[in-house]
Amino acid sequence: MAPLPLPMEIFPSAAIVENIGTATSCNQVGSLSRVPSDFENGMKHGTGSAVGCERLFQCHLCQYSTPKPRRLKNHLVSHSAEKPFQCEVCPAAFKSLESYKAHMCKHTGEVPYQCHLCPYTTSYYKRLLDHKRSHLNTMPFACNMCTYRTKRKANLHMHKLNHTRDKPFKCKVCSFGYNQKRYLKIHMQQHLAS
Numbered sequence: 146m147a148p149l150p151l152p153m154e155i156f157p158s159a160a161i162v163e164n165i166g167t168a169t170s171c172n173q174v175g176s177l178s179r180v181p182s183d184f185e186n187g188m189k190h191g192t193g194s195a196v197g198c199e200r201l202f203q204c205h206l207c208q209y210s211t212p213k214p215r216r217l218k219n220h221l222v223s224h225s226a227e228k229p230f231q232c233e234v235c236p237a238a239f240k241s242l243e244s245y246k247a248h249m250c251k252h253t254g255e256v257p258y259q260c261h262l263c264p265y266t267t268s269y270y271k272r273l274l275d276h277k278r279s280h281l282n283t284m285p286f287a288c289n290m291c292t293y294r295t296k297r298k299a300n301l302h303m304h305k306l307n308h309t310r311d312k313p314f315k316c317k318v319c320s321f322g323y324n325q326k327r328y329l330k331i332h333m334q335q336h337l338a339s
Contacts, residue, residue, distance in 0.1 A: 200212060202214050203217075204217060204220055204221065206221075206224050207224070222240045222241055223240065228240050230244070230245035232245070232248060232249065232252075234249075234252045243270070247268045247269045248268075250268035255268070256268055258272075258273040259273075260273065260276055260277060260280075262277075262280050263280070275297060278296040278297065279296065281296065283296070284296055286298050286300070286301040287301075288301060288304055288305060288308075290305070290308045291308070303324075306324035306325065307324060309324070311324065312324050314326050314328070314329040316329060316332055316333065318333075318336050319336075
């Protein structure tokens with residue numbers, strides 16, 4: 146499959162484009178919105194979503210959106226098959242410079258990121274940010290179908306699979322399906338035991 150083209154222009158979401166010249170103060174979070182109807186329609190705040198309070202830049206290939214154009218540009222790399230950063234030590238290749246640098250730490254033994262609250266260290270900045278959430282009492286990611294809340298976006302994604310009938314992880318022996326890979330692994334151990 147050929148790599149997808151990465152457009153360098155940034156695509157604001159449709160709602161923002163309609164109201165690009167206007168700004169509405171958001172008194173609940175002290176920021177600006179370019180979509181006044183967000184506040185008139187009882188927009189929820191504190192949900193971890195930037196919708197309504199900032200200009201959003203929307204990926205034209207998926208549902209991802211962000212208030213920062215640089216983050217969208219970095220995200221667009223995830224849609225490409227191209228891996229321009231090649232490790233000089235092993236055959237590994239990476240889409241982003243950040244991933245390449247973190248990988249090189251494995252070869253050098255360097256662990257540049259450390260939690261200031263505990264001894265945790267990592268080569269990946271994003272993993273440190275994820276770890277730091279474990280020290281907080283906040284649960285910013287909420288399920289829109291039930292009362293479940295979590296500190297990690299990945300946990301919310303896995304939880305939401307419980308609300309769907311989609312079972313993407315299928316057993317190759319008996320075709321039984323699971324919504325999480327870890328449950329399929331447990332199931333496969335039962336086949337190996339018998």
